Amino acid sequence: MPSPSVPATNEVRADVWLWAARFFKTRSLAKQAIDGGRIDVNDAGCKPAKALHVGDRLKITRGEERLEVEVLALSERRGPASVAQALYRETEASQLARDAMREQRRLIGANAPAGRPDKQDRRELRRLKGSS
Template sequence: MNKPFEPLSEVRVDVWLWSARFFKTRSLAKHAIEGGKIDLNDDGCKPAKALRVGDMLKISRGEEKLEVEVLALADRRGPANVAQTLYRETETSRATREAAREQRRLIGMNGPLKRPDKHARRDLRRMKDAS
């Protein structure tokens, strides 16, 4: 680990993704990188690849796709407001993400799917028996 006043020139991609709070653990960040969910400068990468200020990352988490520019480096996980200063999301990425969120809201896929309750199960049985 680095001393608090020593500036970093590069840091591992998996460590940075964890410290910037894109993933809850470094292990999850590593698995996402190995699974091809992270692109560094429009190219694939490995967990130990060196990340520098100014690099561009494309991050896929489920249906969410982000494109961010690295503004600062950190190898320690800190508060969320500090983590947000490590990167800047591009305007196109933000607009695309907002459009996808609105589309999901309109379709009605906002919340988790629920199991049918007593009345819905009764209606399903009636429909199945009628056919």
């Protein structure tokens, strides 16, 4: 007989699982992301009360970050990060895409100016803008 503190379930609400897996800080933020269309389950839309099962594939968009994960385990309780990471597995394609985006952002940031423009930079900006 299972203990009363850990219910044996084979499905969990999508917003609860996203919160328990630590994709969002609060269940309310997870619900807002789902309502905003930033979460897809098995290549279809999702509602906060959608039942997730082991083996489901989720596409999660957080800002510029896009993740594709497979549900490995279900949990209704938020635990330590090490336990939360055991609830899902990120796909190989998703990892490669995130690494490529990270490298692209790093390269773009390397070309950015390092602070306020000095006198020479201001003159160059004025020349480019066409003012005297």
